[in-house]
Amino acid sequence: MFQIQTLQPTHLRAPSRHRISTASLVSTSTLTVPISTANKNHSIQTLCRKGKLKQAIQLLSDEDNPTQRTYELLIQSCAQKQSLSDAFTVHTSLTEDGFDQDPFLATKLINMYAELGSAPHARQVFDEITDRTIYVWNAIFRGLSLLGDGEEVLRLYRRMNSMGMPPDRFTYTYVLKACVVSGSELPLRGKEVHAQVLRRGYEGYLHIMTTLVDMYAKFGCVESARLVFSSMPAKNLVTWSAMIACFAKNARPLEALELFREMMRESGDDVLPNSVTLVSVIQACAVLSALEQGKLIHGYIVRKGLDSILPVVNALVTMYARCGDLELGENVFNQMDKRDVVTWNSMISSYAIHGLGSKALAKFQEMVKLGVSPTPISFISVLGACSHSGLVDEGRLLFDSMMREHEILPSVEHYACIVDLLGRANRLEEAARIIADMRDEPGPMVWGALLGSCRIHCNVDLAERASRMLFELEPTNAGNYVLLAEIYAEAKMWDEVKRVKKLLEEKGLQKVPGCCWIETKKRVYSIRSVDELNPQIELIHALVMKLSEEMMEQGYVPETKAVLYELDTEEKQRVLLGHSEKLAVAFGLINCSRGETIRISKNLRLCEDCHSFTKFMSKFADREIMVRDINRFHHFRDGKCSCGDYW
């Protein structure tokens, strides 16, 4: 446990009032003159402003009467320098000089300790100050939220309420943020705070309402976010950006783009998008595989001179790759005059989703050689790349190098990658052994990776083991039940299929419906199996049916094992024909011009039948078709797929 006693190491210096000052005597050529207190305070402050903290502290030890302002600057300087030891020295001195009950400085100290990453020290300052002004309360809320302890913020917030201390407009923004960071069961708490905001008449405050939009967004409560957003009579750029980000991050990319257009239309020149807004718009294009839209946005970014802002350019690299145009992504990457680790990670994962494992590996090595330290995400990306390309041994070596060469402790995410890598390559037992040897609890991601591999290789025994864990760890994730049912279906264990489907039903869960997006003529369309809104839907269904029949005459054999019903083959084939990606392919054939690549993105993994259907179609209709599923890209051309049927 953390030793809070270390907070005020009084041994660091003797109490100032009993000191015999030496440095306060400045030697001139002829005599020694004492510097006045005002001058010394001024000098300490100047040193702080110049970033010379050590010298400032040195001078402080000889100053008998440091002022509040002097301590304020010293505290700020410690935070800037990220020096906890200097912070202790300053804090000790401040206490000895009798400022420990000064609420102004207590606020600053709490902020400082929060920025230095020490919750216990921030907390101790808070606990020891008796005059807790709203600034002091807000500081501890801010600090603990920043450090991720939302639960504690909410506990303290309740205490503040019961003490009769009224919150102010700042309090709400911190407390709402705390709801987000603490995670568990929190939409409910967030709602309570929301209700309080309304009861106390704070609904007119832009900051608070924007924070509310963001809070609901982070919980995935898109409708609640939208309700707050719509209720706001006045909105500024941050509000619009928060709502656009909400759609982009919560699988509603079309609405993100729509809202962006609405913002441009309705607000005119009053609200012009900045880099933050555009990052979300780029992400939405990426999710949709909306290449033309993305290019338009890129053009806008260049015209506005925002093309040197790293988050923007990094998002562009990813966007082009996810839209299927890897080369454009590479161009952006190559033209950048500065890059950070995120830029490299973006490029590595771009190669990963295109199945170009060796290129990803080369980029990773180039990055390391240039002295850029890989982050945990770099490893997730490069291991993912190995996984998609079947570079099993290379992946294993990388995994082993994490700790040895880069001092990065593999997290569950990395274990999930290595399990996926081995599992896909049908080294399932080896994967299971790695799980058994893990020091930490494997967690749903790892078991999920194993179950996914069992699905590919139809390993019923291991699948049962993995899903037992998964049902316990995440009982409401429908995907796990569906995967297990598919494995049973492939093994023709129909009673088991029924049992799993019943489980799903009992829990009131539903299979996530498949959805595809396709862009043509600079517009993006969404396509679902059941879609009354699409005026062409009947035509599309009919075309899929006709094409399928014609292709079967030429040798296409429907892969019926993904169908979870015990039906005869013909009926199964009918079920498969309703899959959204086949509809999207047909939609593309009708609506995209000849010679234009049909680009589709999908919210789930591509099923095997759709994969072979699309492969066949690329030759049959002589069209290039690109499909991006949840994991990676499939580039179909002339009857073959870029994934080499390994996905």
Place this chain on the structure above:
DNA sequence: GTAGGGTTAG
């Protein structure tokens, strides 16, 4: 004296 939205992966 304090506040709101964004980059890479899964």
